[in-house]
Amino acid sequence: METVNRERMSAKLFPALKSLKGKLSEAEIGNAVAACAEGYSFPTNLDRDPPIGGLAPKTQAQLMHEALQETWDDARFSSALAQQSERRLS
Numbered sequence: 001m002e003t004v005n006r007e008r009m010s011a012k013l014f015p016a017l018k019s020l021k022g023k024l025s026e027a028e029i030g031n032a033v034a035a036c037a038e039g040y041s042f043p044t045n046l047d048r049d050p051p052i053g054g055l056a057p058k059t060q061a062q063l064m065h066e067a068l069q070e071t072w073d074d075a076r077f078s079s080a081l082a083q084q085s086e087r088r089l090s
Contacts, residue, residue, distance in 0.1 A: 037061040049087035
């Protein structure tokens with residue numbers, strides 16, 4: 001079965017989207033994020049990745065949108081992605 005490394009794809013897409021901010025519409029950015037980042041919170045380890053302010057933990061897509069909105073640098077985003085992936089392990 002084939003798998004897609006969405007963490008790696010998201011880390012590669014983030015700098016490009018950041019540089020295109022203002023040139024792409026919010027819908028275009030949303031489409032790129034939806035095509036790349038994981039938009040579903042599960043499976044995850046709820047003991048290590050508890051929901052904060054909702055019923056499910058933050059998705060990769062939500063993390064990427066937050067990072068773009070707050071103009072994180074690439075290293076901070078990559079680190080946050082890696083930490084999120086680590087918490088999802090059982």
